[in-house]
Amino acid sequence: MRWIGQTNVLSIRPYRSEDRDGLFKIATDTAFFGEPIEIYLEDRRIFLDGFYAYYTDYEPEHSWVATANDEVVGFLTGCVDSARKDKIVNKHINPRILLRLLTGYYRVGPKARRYLWRMWKSRRKHLYPSVNLEEYPAHLHINVDKKWRGNGIGIRLMKVYLDQLTYLKVSGVHLGTSSENLAACQLYEKLGFQLIGEKPSIMWEGIVDHPVQSRAYAMKLTAYEYSPSLK
Numbered sequence: 547m548r549w550i551g552q553t554n555v556l557s558i559r560p561y562r563s564e565d566r567d568g569l570f571k572i573a574t575d576t577a578f579f580g581e582p583i584e585i586y587l588e589d590r591r592i593f594l595d596g597f598y599a600y601y602t603d604y605e606p607e608h609s610w611v612a613t614a615n616d617e618v619v620g621f622l623t624g625c626v627d628s629a630r631k632d633k634i635v636n637k638h639i640n641p642r643i644l645l646r647l648l649t650g651y652y653r654v655g656p657k658a659r660r661y662l663w664r665m666w667k668s669r670r671k672h673l674y675p676s677v678n679l680e681e682y683p684a685h686l687h688i689n690v691d692k693k694w695r696g697n698g699i700g701i702r703l704m705k706v707y708l709d710q711l712t713y714l715k716v717s718g719v720h721l722g723t724s725s726e727n728l729a730a731c732q733l734y735e736k737l738g739f740q741l742i743g744e745k746p747s748i749m750w751e752g753i754v755d756h757p758v759q760s761r762a763y764a765m766k767l768t769a770y771e772y773s774p775s776l777k
């Protein structure tokens with residue numbers, strides 16, 4: 547899929563292994579509600595290992611990138627079976643992160659300590675909205691480089707992935723976001739996602755000066771209109 551955004555040729559294509567660094571850069575440049583991650587973590591690798599290595603290294607066939615003149619400017623990482631992902635993360639990824647924490651591989655300062663503690667507490671106290679994985683087995687993460695937002699990249703990445711899921715006969719898809727990701731929430735609602743849960747988040751206390759809600763959105767793929775016309 548190719549189109550002109552501003553003066554550049556933009557395209558959407560399946561993720562390739564050589565896109566990994568570009569994808570990881572955007573993931574961390576946008577991890578704080580669209581801004582760089584350094585406000586809450588000293589070492590980008592903790593976040594990349596914890597959140598993104600699964601998609602690039604264990605399920606790359608369901609990720610997509612947007613490029614402008616061959617540079618990655620946006621991405622969508624997908625997973626068609628979230629329960630399987632959880633098993634792989636628990637078996638292969640979490641032990642590696644733990645080992646890296648214990649052996650001093652990561653730079654762990656006060657921000658990382660606060661982040662990891664709050665993540666652990668949020669999971670333990672079920673502070674994320676729950677999702678029925680039998681109804682909505684697939685999920686996704688999407689981010690677009692700040693300079694390239696508003697050019698139709700986000701909607702095209704979403705449509706190509708939703709078309710892929712429909713083609714694969716996946717029954718439903720969900721995603722996690724927050725009340726701070728306003729553009730993202732608009733995008734999901736525009737495509738037919740419904741808000742299925744919302745809970746107060748403790749992750750951003752003292753970092754953001756107002757309460758933030760964790761949100762879960764979901765959509766049955768029977769409710770999605772397959773639209774290969776944009777390709």
Ligand SMILES: CC(C)(COP(=O)(O)OP(=O)(O)OC[C@H]1O[C@@H](n2cnc3c(N)ncnc32)[C@H](O)[C@@H]1OP(=O)(O)O)[C@@H](O)C(=O)NCCC(=O)NCCS
Nearest residue numbers: 580689690695696697698699700701723727729730732733
């Ligand atoms: C959310 C995001 C992926 C959208 O990508 P994008 O390429 O800018 O989006 P598009 O240009 O394709 O816009 C598609 C729709 O998204 C919504 N949208 C995009 N930017 C918006 C904004 N600034 N305000 C409100 N809605 C917005 C609109 O519904 C828009 O449709 P419209 O143009 O018909 O109004 C991008 O803004 C982003 O990466 N944000 C920061 C990171 C983030 O929040 N990621 C999601 C984490 S859950």
